[in-house]
Amino acid sequence: MHLDELHWFVVLAETEHVTDAAAELHISQPTLSRALARLEDEVGTPLFDRVGRRLRLNAYGEILLEHARRSLAEMRSASERIAAVRDPDTGTVRLAFLHSQASWFVPDLLRRFRAEAPRVQFALIQGAAHDIVDALAGGRVDLAITSPRPDGYRWRGLYLERLCLAVPRGHRFADRARIRLAEAGDEPFVALAPEFGLRQLTDELCAEAGIEPQVVFEAMEIPTMEGLVAAGFGVAVVPVPRSERAEPGAVYVPLLQTSAKRQLGLAWPADRPLPPAAERFAEFVIRQAHEDT
Structure with missing residues (x-):
């Protein structure tokens, strides 16, 4: 099993499309297809399910992908360690x-x-x-x-970030020095998508406060959340920003919960x-x- 072909398999597994993978690898489609056939013959089973013109990585392919990535990482690490011995800087x-x-x-x-x-x-x-x-x-x-x-x-x-409730300027909480998250239970919330760590922490804080927030928008980045808060879409739990990074249209009210940190x-x-x-x-x-x- 050649390392180049193992790398080709990883790219193909990530794209699940022979044409796209071949273009990314700068090789011909027949070359890639032959390499996949050799690999499947070597492991003794198909690694993809064919669905029309696309491929779908199957359970056997998932196993090989995990080990292929690990093997490539190990070889890359070995090369770098050798290079570092030759030139430590x-x-x-x-x-x-x-x-x-x-x-x-x-x-x-x-x-x-x-x-x-x-x-x-x-x-x-x-x-x-x-x-x-x-x-x-x-x-x-x-x-x-x-x-x-x-x-x-x-x-x-490395360090702790305190969390706060971001609210629009002029909001009823904007002049508060501190706030309990439970007080915002009837407010619309802007949050990150559920798979984000900060969203999970926010959900835990809300459960601790005994509230079930109405999430009106799920963002992909904190600055987007803060911008939507400033636009009046809702409130949000965010890290206390550095002064030069704060959203001008938002006010950041520290949360009283001792667990409000990440x-x-x-x-x-x-x-x-x-x-x-x-x-x-x-x-x-x-x-x-x-x-x-």
């Missing part, structure tokens, strides 16, 4: 991070680290917590700055060693968090 850090950390926290970390290790490269993925866990599991990234703590991964907490942390796989560059960056991030507290 180089390498690539594959890092995933939450959308909400893209405007200041992660860029500031990268800026400070690059001053210390200017020849280390970065491959960055920005996404939601569930996408980040998938990227870690599939070996597409080595490290993740995320929340909440994912099960089954090594973890180091911890951001660094996660990495427990079942494989980090490449040297990623290990160096992880040590830097943890050291910076310690110095900043």
Whole structure:
């Protein structure tokens, strides 16, 4: 089983379309089809169900995909470790991070680290917590700055964010110094989609407060939530923003619940060693968090 063909299989599994996969891989469709046939012959079973002109990864294919991603990640890690022994100041850090950390926290970390290790490269993925866990599991990234703590991964907490209730300017709660979430039980809510970590935390806070919020819009990013709050669509539970990042049309009222906070942390796989560059960056991030507290 050649590594190139294993990579081709992963791309085909992700696109589920021979034409698209071949175009992405810059190979011909017959070459890809022959490689898939050899792979299926080697494992002894079809890996896809054919549905019209498309492919659908089946249960056997799902198993192979999991192991293929892991194998490719291991080989990439080995190559990087060898390169790091030859030249310790180089390498690539594959890092995933939450959308909400893209405007200041992660860029500031990268800026400070690059001053210390200017020849280390970065491959960055920005996404939601569930996408980040998938990227870690599939070996597409080595490290993740995320929340909440994912099960089954090594973890180091970096800092806590207090949560607040964002309301439009002129709202009945806008002049409050603090508020109990239960008081907003009859308000329309703007929230993230259910699979997002912050939405899950919001649901837990609402259950703790004894309310069932009416969610009128589900957004994909916190700035969208804040913009809709400013436009009067509803209220939202969001992290207390830095002053320069606050939405001008919204007021941020701190929540009284002691559990109204989320911890951001660094996660990495427990079942494989980090490449040297990623290990160096992880040590830097943890050291910076310690110095900043």
